[in-house]
Amino acid sequence: MKLEMIKQLAIPNDTKILLVVIDGLGGLLNPDSGRTEMETADTPHLDRLAEESGCGLTIPVGYGITPGSGPGHLALFGYDPFEYSVGRGVLESLGIDFDLKPKDVAARGNFCTLDADGLISDRRAGRISTELTVPLCKELREIVLPGVELFVEPVRDHRFVLVLRPTGRKKLSGEVFDTDPQKEGVAPLPPKPRAPGAKSTAALVADFASAAMKTLAGRKPANGLTLRGFATRPELPNMPETFNLRAGAVAAYPMYRGLAKLAGMTVLPTGETFGDELVTARKHWDKFDFLFLHYKPADAAGEDGDFKAKVATLEAFDKAVPAIRALGADVLMIAGDHSTPAVQAAHSWHPVPFLMHSKWIRQDDARGFDERQCQGGSFGIFPAKEALPLAMAHAGRFAKFGA
Amino acid sequence: MKLEMIKQLAIPNDTKILLVVIDGLGGLLNPDSGRTEMETADTPHLDRLAEESGCGLTIPVGYGITPGSGPGHLALFGYDPFEYSVGRGVLESLGIDFDLKPKDVAARGNFCTLDADGLISDRRAGRISTELTVPLCKELREIVLPGVELFVEPVRDHRFVLVLRPTGRKKLSGEVFDTDPQKEGVAPLPPKPRAPGAKSTAALVADFASAAMKTLAGRKPANGLTLRGFATRPELPNMPETFNLRAGAVAAYPMYRGLAKLAGMTVLPTGETFGDELVTARKHWDKFDFLFLHYKPADAAGEDGDFKAKVATLEAFDKAVPAIRALGADVLMIAGDHSTPAVQAAHSWHPVPFLMHSKWIRQDDARGFDERQCQGGSFGIFPAKEALPLAMAHAGRFAKFGA
Numbered sequence: 194m195k196l197e198m199i200k201q202l203a204i205p206n207d208t209k210i211l212l213v214v215i216d217g218l219g220g221l222l223n224p225d226s227g228r229t230e231m232e233t234a235d236t237p238h239l240d241r242l243a244e245e246s247g248c249g250l251t252i253p254v255g256y257g258i259t260p261g262s263g264p265g266h267l268a269l270f271g272y273d274p275f276e277y278s279v280g281r282g283v284l285e286s287l288g289i290d291f292d293l294k295p296k297d298v299a300a301r302g303n304f305c306t307l308d309a310d311g312l313i314s315d316r317r318a319g320r321i322s323t324e325l326t327v328p329l330c331k332e333l334r335e336i337v338l339p340g341v342e343l344f345v346e347p348v349r350d351h352r353f354v355l356v357l358r359p360t361g362r363k364k365l366s367g368e369v370f371d372t373d374p375q376k377e378g379v380a381p382l383p384p385k386p387r388a389p390g391a392k393s394t395a396a397l398v399a400d401f402a403s404a405a406m407k408t409l410a411g412r413k414p415a416n417g418l419t420l421r422g423f424a425t426r427p428e429l430p431n432m433p434e435t436f437n438l439r440a441g442a443v444a445a446y447p448m449y450r451g452l453a454k455l456a457g458m459t460v461l462p463t464g465e466t467f468g469d470e471l472v473t474a475r476k477h478w479d480k481f482d483f484l485f486l487h488y489k490p491a492d493a494a495g496e497d498g499d500f501k502a503k504v505a506t507l508e509a510f511d512k513a514v515p516a517i518r519a520l521g522a523d524v525l526m527i528a529g530d531h532s533t534p535a536v537q538a539a540h541s542w543h544p545v546p547f548l549m550h551s552k553w554i555r556q557d558d559a560r561g562f563d564e565r566q567c568q569g570g571s572f573g574i575f576p577a578k579e580a581l582p583l584a585m586a587h588a589g590r591f592a593k594f595g596a
Numbered sequence: 597m598k599l600e601m602i603k604q605l606a607i608p609n610d611t612k613i614l615l616v617v618i619d620g621l622g623g624l625l626n627p628d629s630g631r632t633e634m635e636t637a638d639t640p641h642l643d644r645l646a647e648e649s650g651c652g653l654t655i656p657v658g659y660g661i662t663p664g665s666g667p668g669h670l671a672l673f674g675y676d677p678f679e680y681s682v683g684r685g686v687l688e689s690l691g692i693d694f695d696l697k698p699k700d701v702a703a704r705g706n707f708c709t710l711d712a713d714g715l716i717s718d719r720r721a722g723r724i725s726t727e728l729t730v731p732l733c734k735e736l737r738e739i740v741l742p743g744v745e746l747f748v749e750p751v752r753d754h755r756f757v758l759v760l761r762p763t764g765r766k767k768l769s770g771e772v773f774d775t776d777p778q779k780e781g782v783a784p785l786p787p788k789p790r791a792p793g794a795k796s797t798a799a800l801v802a803d804f805a806s807a808a809m810k811t812l813a814g815r816k817p818a819n820g821l822t823l824r825g826f827a828t829r830p831e832l833p834n835m836p837e838t839f840n841l842r843a844g845a846v847a848a849y850p851m852y853r854g855l856a857k858l859a860g861m862t863v864l865p866t867g868e869t870f871g872d873e874l875v876t877a878r879k880h881w882d883k884f885d886f887l888f889l890h891y892k893p894a895d896a897a898g899e900d901g902d903f904k905a906k907v908a909t910l911e912a913f914d915k916a917v918p919a920i921r922a923l924g925a926d927v928l929m930i931a932g933d934h935s936t937p938a939v940q941a942a943h944s945w946h947p948v949p950f951l952m953h954s955k956w957i958r959q960d961d962a963r964g965f966d967e968r969q970c971q972g973g974s975f976g977i978f979p980a981k982e983a984l985p986l987a988m989a990h991a992g993r994f995a996k997f998g999a
Binding site: 221222227250254255256257258259260261262263264274275278279280281284285422534537540541542543544564565568569573574 | 982988
């Protein structure tokens with residue numbers, strides 16, 4: 194559904210919607226057991242909840258499309274991920290809790306190793322440790338460029354974020370091509386404008402790159418750098434206004450807080466575990482109509498290709514289900530931003546198990562929370578961006594359409 | 597998914613995708629047995645394959661839409677059939693292996709019988725035999741029109757194809773109204789332009805029609821003709837480029853070779869049976885990333901309204917399944933361009949059984965290959981144009997979308 198339509202239909206109510214995102218939720222069969230992670234995990238509370246809920250499978254972005262974290266979450270926040278996107282540089286900034294301003298341009302950076310001819314011999318400089326990256330970033334931050342303030346922020350290992358912030362009336366553009374050639378044996382590319390208005394930004398980046406090369410010259414193993422994903426903060430329509438909801442976000446990981454903030458949600462300070470998130474949610478429960486809670490461990494285990502570990506994260510989540518239910522949401526959704534099958538050790542395109550609990554749910558035959566049960570659920574297979582509109586309906590927060 | 601998006605996501609890999617289209621695959625219940633053609637057919641190899649695959653149902657074009665061969669196949673080649681279409685005249689030319697050039701205008705022709713007042717008394721001239729149509733076409737080919745070369749090619753029975761080919765700089769248009777009034781008791785219509793740029797083409801067609809009337813005058817039963825479906829070759833985006841695949845087509849019937857050629861695939865010469873197609877596929881296997889194989893008999897039996905014969909064509913296909921699997925595709929799809937229920941003796945709008953075999957498939961409970969089993973499959977009911985994008989994902993040929 195279009196956001197304009199949602200805005201027209203959204204009406205106030207005193208009901209509460211809770212969206213819990215299990216990152217990387219869906220999986221694939223373990224070839225030994227013939228069962229997925231969710232089918233393997235012992236999750237009595239989730240199974241009980243699924244039995245009392247309507248189930249289904251969400252398509253995060255489109256058929257066959259494997260989403261990054263950005264589009265996977267934007268869809269669950271009600272946005273069409275084809276229409277609204279978050280650039281790599283912006284996402285990386287969100288991931289380190291960097292307070293990106295509307296006029297900033299951000300890029301993801303890699304320290305790399307160059308050979309005697311200036312060609313990349315290691316794209317990740319031997320994955321140097323964060324401890325080595327931190328002082329390098331500090332040095333690069335001393336580079337002076339006209340009309341902009343410069344940030345070089347370490348991320349992890351060989352990764353950093355470059356942010357250019359205009360100090361005066363200068364206007365920067367994110368339309369700059371990557372300098373990362375994505376392969377070894379060639380030199381980093383010169384930063385070129387991708388649009389006419391990006392010339393001066395590209396020139397600034399070129400100045401930064403050449404100054405950085407001088408600073409790094411002779412260092413080992415990081416004597417060079419590459420940049421990619423230049424982007425400015427996207428102007429997303431405000432989610433709380435569109436849906437007429439006081440919307441809050443509780444996430445232990447910065448990137449997900451950042452995505453919620455881009456959507457216009459109020460980000461609540463919390464701790465480092467999902468247990469902390471639940472404490473935070475309980476504390477602020479009365480002040481919000483909608484809360485988003487993020488559970489990261491399932492995705493991390495899936496990306497590691499660790500089937501058993503992913504099963505364990507689901508079992509750990511299950512133990513939190515009574516506390517989640519105790520919050521007393523009128524509409525509770527358990528969803529995923531994308532599948533991360535352990536056998537693929539990566540995000541995937543497979544539809545993601547979904548459940549919604551509310552008193553207006555249409556009952557189905559799902560007797561547990563897994564891919565197979567959800568496939569036969571009453572919501573069928575549907576686009577993830579329709580989950581929030583469906584929740585609005587179940588929460589009595591959508592007016593009738595048409596006379 | 598939009599083709600532009602597909603083009604952005606498509607990445608190379610050394611995997612192979614095989615699309616086998618069973619023309620007119622889906623059916624309806626036989627009122628006597630309460631089982632469809634697929635449920636009736638004894639197809640152990642297909643059933644086994646379905647058990648090891650992900651199943652679903654494709655909607656060829658849209659809800660309630662009965663597709664012709666053109667849109668049914670274009671969708672499976674990844675095109676939105678609403679956006680890209682193949683005119684009737686072009687399709688008929690493809691069906692007789694006529695080498696249509698980009699500037700040609702083609703139309704489907706019928707010989708008909710006119711009464712003393714010039715009104716159509718038989719739209720098909722008593723379905724005269726091909727043997728009678730061939731010499732008539734030869735005579736009409738002698739008609740001379742200024743600035744164009746003329747082709748009048750027999751199809752079958754009373755049907756022929758008219759092609760106008762500009763010899764110099766003349767530009768022809770396919771925007772000419774049918775002269776076929778689609779009913780008897782009225783005269784053939786004068787060819788009128790449907791767009792301003794089509795005036796001179798309409799005039800040429802009028803000249804052809806009046807010259808043809810003179811040639812045919814007094815003949816029995818074919819003393820007149822009608823023309824419909826004027827069209828030029830559509831400019832389809834190149835499928836192999838869009839999907840970044842070396843794509844080949846193997847089809848015993850000319851129309852399907854023609855459709856594949858319009859999509860930009862390499863058409864491989866083959867024999868007249870599906871067995872010949874398999875030999876051809878095996879021979880050229882290494883040279884392609886994607887192969888399309890076409891199996892015609894199911895549709896023909898369905899159109900004849902012969903339930904038993906359609907069952908037999910499915911059983912015959914089943915015997916070829918081991919050879920299909922032996923090709924060793926990483927992603928194997930068995931699909932249909934549309935349903936052709938024998939009880940309707942015609943193409944229909946019903947969703948079409950679909951299966952995909954690959955190591956990344958999400959297992960489902962389908963234990964056979966038929967309409968009912970596919971309905972509960974892990975792909976659900978989905979647009980046929982998404983089948984190829986899904987295959988691309990399973991083949992590891994799509995990059996991640998978004999950061």
